[in-house]
Amino acid sequence: MSETPSFDFGFKAPACIEWTLNNATQYLIDPDPQRDSVKLDACFSGQSSAASFQLHCPIRVKGIESHSYITGLIHIRSITSLNFDENPEIPDIVRRKLNCKAVCLHFDLCQPLDLIASTAATEPIQPRKRLSGQVIDALRSLAEATAFNIYISAREISLPRLNAICEAVSQNLLQPIITDTSTILASLYGRRGGKIITLSSQAYTSTSRNENPPSYDQLETLPLKAEISPLSTNESLSSVAASNKCNEKKRRRLDDSSTSSEADDHHSIWITLTNMRKEMHKLTKRVERLERENKDLNKELDELRASCEKVTDAADADGAALLEVHEDLNELRVQVDFLAQGRLDSDAEEHIIETVKESVLTHILERGYNTKIIIEKA
Structure with a gap:
């Protein structure tokens, strides 16, 4: 061994x-x-x-x-x-x-x-x-x-x-x-x-070849005969034994008469059914795997859609911000051109006047001068 x-x-x-x-x-x-x-x-x-x-x-x-x-x-x-x-x-x-x-x-x-x-x-x-x-x-x-x-x-x-x-x-x-x-x-x-x-x-054997023998639960529920004589019991056992011998001989004759071709046919059918069962099981596993992959792909697609929506929203916000910056640049360009020509706009003039006023008043208060100052607009 x-x-x-x-x-x-x-x-x-x-x-x-x-x-x-x-x-x-x-x-x-x-x-x-x-x-x-x-x-x-x-x-x-x-x-x-x-x-x-x-x-x-x-x-x-x-x-x-x-x-x-x-x-x-x-x-x-x-x-x-x-x-x-x-x-x-x-x-x-x-x-x-x-x-x-x-x-x-x-x-x-x-x-x-x-x-x-x-x-x-x-x-x-x-x-x-x-x-x-x-x-x-x-x-x-x-x-x-x-x-x-x-x-x-x-x-x-x-x-x-x-x-x-x-x-x-x-x-x-x-x-x-x-x-x-x-x-x-x-x-x-x-x-x-x-x-x-x-x-x-x-x-309790079955009389039919395709019939399954009764279960032990069924055996317990079978009715018993009221009177059974020893002689009848022996006769029934002898008849059962003779019947079993007869059935054995019949089965042997049937087994001897069966041809090898029938056995080969049955074997080939069994092999074919077994192969079909294997292929069906493989196909079932493949379908399950494809369903899982499809589910995962759908999930990834949903995530990509959500990401695209976020990117689109961010791009729209960036576009609006760029537009505002562009407008501010245009306004700044106008102001630079105005100053380059040596002119001041009204806001700048008012700011200068207010600044000078505050400076003069602060100086008078600090020095204590009683002076009247008139500032005329040029």
Whole structure:
């Protein structure tokens, strides 16, 4: 086995999972016990582009007295698209659980995740409480989804690190840290080991191929027969076993008769849909970026308009001031020409007379002369 790479980061954070199945949005929010949280366990090495994503859902199952958890293993090579939204529209049920600013990771897979339980759990997996039954219903539905969203706290991871992971996925560079599934299973549950499980409703199986099995809530409300004899019970179990064997043979024949061309067609359709989804997501991001740029440009345009208005007002004021200065210069030029011709205007003459009068009177008063002075205007 290759040497374990040095990780750029690793975290185990409370998470809320959202997916759509049969045109209905479903969530995995509260585990059992509810005071605990579903957690996303992730790590990434930028040097080797190796990563690991696991979901841990606390639950109470038969065979384990203490609390345990079911692991949702996301196969790295099954990830066809991974994107994130740093400002998502958070559903109320998610906001109440996380109670913080969150980022949303969008996973698209070419195969669903695997559910893993501790080797100590009895099979088929049975809940010890009704709440655990509801969690099993949610996990069973999640195991059928190939696209889901994971909300985590924005404090748990930086955007550059998320960008590095998404870039590695887009370039098909992302690799699993451990390639051997048996080694991964052996490393789980404190190295006590885990096993891949299939969650079912046991005796309450669906008769229709497209019909989902009933939930544990529905099982509790099913009416019980008043009288069931041991003989009839044994006969019904035998008939169920025979029916299961018959169905197995039919499924084998159908699987054997399926052609490789049909599988190739389905694979090509899936690849096409995946590529279309990637392109749609890129276009959505581009439109959002262009809208933000347009908003910024409109803001800059408004600021430029306001600045132009201020400059125009200042120019008008400067023009008026220049006009006044021009008028003052013209008036001054007229006065200079008048003085250059040796003449005085009436204002200048009156000013000189008043100045002489004041000077003479001041001199008389200071010297005490009793003299009558008559100043005639020339």
